[in-house]
Amino acid sequence: KAGVTQTPRYLIKTRGQQVTLSCSPISGHRSVSWYQQTPGQGLQFLFEYFSETQRNKGNFPGRFSGRQFSNSRSEMNVSTLELGDSALYLCASSPQRESTDTQYFGPGTRLTVL
Amino acid sequence: GENVEQHPSTLSVQEGDSAVIKCTYSDSASNYFPWYKQELGKGPQLIIDIRSNVGEKKDQRIAVTLNKTAKHFSLHITETQPEDSAVYFCAATGGSQGNLIFGKGTKLSVKP
Numbered sequence: 001k002a003g004v005t006q007t008p009r010y011l012i013k014t015r016g017q018q019v020t021l022s023c024s025p026i027s028g029h030r031s032v033s034w035y036q037q038t039p040g041q042g043l044q045f046l047f048e049y050f051s052e053t054q055r056n057k058g059n060f061p062g063r064f065s066g067r068q069f070s071n072s073r074s075e076m077n078v079s080t081l082e083l084g085d086s087a088l089y090l091c092a093s094s095p096q097r098e099s100t101d102t103q104y105f106g107p108g109t110r111l112t113v114l
Numbered sequence: 115g116e117n118v119e120q121h122p123s124t125l126s127v128q129e130g131d132s133a134v135i136k137c138t139y140s141d142s143a144s145n146y147f148p149w150y151k152q153e154l155g156k157g158p159q160l161i162i163d164i165r166s167n168v169g170e171k172k173d174q175r176i177a178v179t180l181n182k183t184a185k186h187f188s189l190h191i192t193e194t195q196p197e198d199s200a201v202y203f204c205a206a207t208g209g210s211q212g213n214l215i216f217g218k219g220t221k222l223s224v225k226p
Contacts, residue, residue: 004157033213043158043203043216056213090157092214099212100146100165105157 001027004093004106012112018079021109025072025093031055032074033103034066037088046089049074050097078111086113116141118206120217127194128225135220137204138186144206147180147187148214152201161202162189194224 005024013019025032033056034046045058049068066076072093078085088108094101117140127133139147145166150158164171164178164187171178177190187206191198201221205214 035214035216042218043205043214045213045215048213058213097212099207102148102160102163103214104160105150107155107157 004091004104006089006091006106006109008109009107010110010112012114013081014114015081015083017081018077019081019111020075020077021089021091021111023074023076023091023093023106025074025091026104029093029095029104030072031094031097031101032068032072033092033094034074034076035090035092036060037090037108038086043090046076048097055097081113083113085111087111116144116206116215118204118215118217120204120220122220123218124221124223126223126225129194129196131194133189133191133194133198133222133224135189135202135204135222136186137188137206137217138184139206139215140185141206142182142185144185146207147178148205148207149178149189150203150205152203152219158203191222194222196224196226198222199224 007022031050033048048056052068063079068074090108092103092105094103120137148163151161152158175192180187201219204217207214
């Protein structure tokens with residue numbers, strides 16, 4: 001089975017712009033979670049989608065949003081980019097949304113905001 | 115909310131030695147504890163996990179122990195090899211939200 005794929009792998013944007021990141025989960029996986037990874041804060045949970053609905057949300061401002069399509073692919077959007085949004089954005093998929101389900105991570109999208 | 119603390123933040127060992135990384139969690143409802151290895155430029159890769167109905171799990175050179183009473187779990191790597199060098203993250207999930215809460219990571223260096 002192919003793993004989790006994320007596109008693009010690298011992005012450079014300027015402050016004030018918006019960006020959309022894409023995630024394709026492992027085939028058959030229905031739950032997709034997004035995480036932000038920075039050197040200072042580590043790995044922080046952004047949100048989780050299951051059956052096209054946001055089921056869970058972390059402590060991030062409303063500039064961060066996402067959606068999930070009927071084929072389980074997910075996108076996340078960040079509007080009005082700030083310098084502090086520079087980070088590695090990771091997507092993880094799991095079969096269902098049981099708390100004991102293993103989450104498999106993609107390679108991430110490295111976002112740099114100038 | 116749930117909090118996961120991980121120690122040490124850096125660990126340097128000689129090839130062939132053992133490495134131990136420890137984590138504590140705060141939410142007694144947590145019921146799943148994965149460990150991930152992250153190499154430079156890559157996403158976290160699951161190396162082993164343990165569920166709350168098990169006290170210990172082993173996979174070749176890697177083992178994880180869980181003490182639910184004390185709310186801590188540990189990763190043990192025996193006979194370390196240079197390719198074990200990476201950043202290791204513990205995580206806990208469960209409770210009211212169910213999402214993964216990660217520790218801050220341990221940078222393991224294995225010297226040949």
